Amino acid sequence: MTASIPDRATAVPVLALGQTLLVSVQGELYDTLAEQLQHDITLRVADSEVSGVIIDISGVEIVDSYLGRVLAEIAAGARLMAARTVLAGMRPDVAITLVELGLTLPGLITALDVECALELLARPSAPNGSGLPERAA
């Protein structure tokens, strides 16, 4: 496997947009690459003042249980450093596959695309993890 030794050239770029980190994953995310990404994001969140992380997976066609776990771990790690993670742009077929596998990623905030994710992060945070600011009903 060519991606077994990740280097800087193949790593997923992490872009900073103000207080938000934007990670756009394209193509298949190999296990080592996913780990590398987790490492990068955690470092960036710790280094700078980041309030939100958006992981755009609109270019990903396969999300397996390992990647699902890594994504959940990224979110959990970022949350410890007071940053919210939004998973954006999941494809319908990927969503169906994940649900059929029983991987509903309960801890993750989700959004339709990056635009929605930015909107979501602009809203005041809610500690319920549902991705929605809770208001008095």
Next chain:
Amino acid sequence: MQLSEQETVASSARALTGFLTRRREQIAQRWADVPLFRSVFTVSRDEAVEACKSVVDALAVVASTGRLEDIEAPGFDTVREQLGSMSGSRSRIGLSPARIAEEVAALRPSVAELLRAEFPDPAATEATEGLLDLTILMGTLRLVTMQTALSAGEELIARQRQQLHEVATPVINLWEGIVAVPLIGTLDSARSQVVMESLLQSIVTQRARYVILDITGVPTVDSLVAQHLMKTVAAARLMGADCVVSGIRPATAQTIVQLGIDLGSVLTRASLADALAYALRHQDIDVSARASLR
């Protein structure tokens, strides 16, 4: 002995081929008046005659290959579609497959009569063998027609099942960013799959933030249905949409509680209106009567 029998068969089949080719016009003219052809080709008799001719030609081809009893004989391929459409139009007006088979069987006597007239002595061996071959061939034709009719019926059922799935699960755009799926009828795994697919697709196209699954029309909610619902809710959430399940009737609510199904992860509302109100409120949309109308 065996060989000579085969030869006899071959020669009588050849004779039948010759007869069918020679009398093509007459057979076609007679068949055109039989209910099967007359009722299908109502516009013009010529058309019916043409259709009959093509069937006679196909029979002649089959007879020439000697495979009188083989419904897969290549000769039938040319008329298979035509027979299918004929039997299809007959069954559309309410005829049972048995009735259609009878109508195909009704083609035989007129040909048999013509064939009998071919032989000076009706009791001769050639005559009886010829008639026997014709009977076998017509029986095969009947089977071929039945087969096409049945396979056409199966295709129709499969298509209608697909259509029923699509018709029964419309995704409605209630408001900007709010879509609703009124579920009607029993929710099995095939249907919930269709619901899920069309719902996720419309979340993308409508850019929906809220999804309302209305189960007013679902007669019973058992653990399986609940599981399907929760899967759909989870998939919609993965796409970034919030799901509200509405239309849970008192009886349904009681069943869910009695079965011990945990719908805790699913947001529920009593009616579609309540669910819509919830979604609107969360999008900071106020709907109220105009002050002047108060």
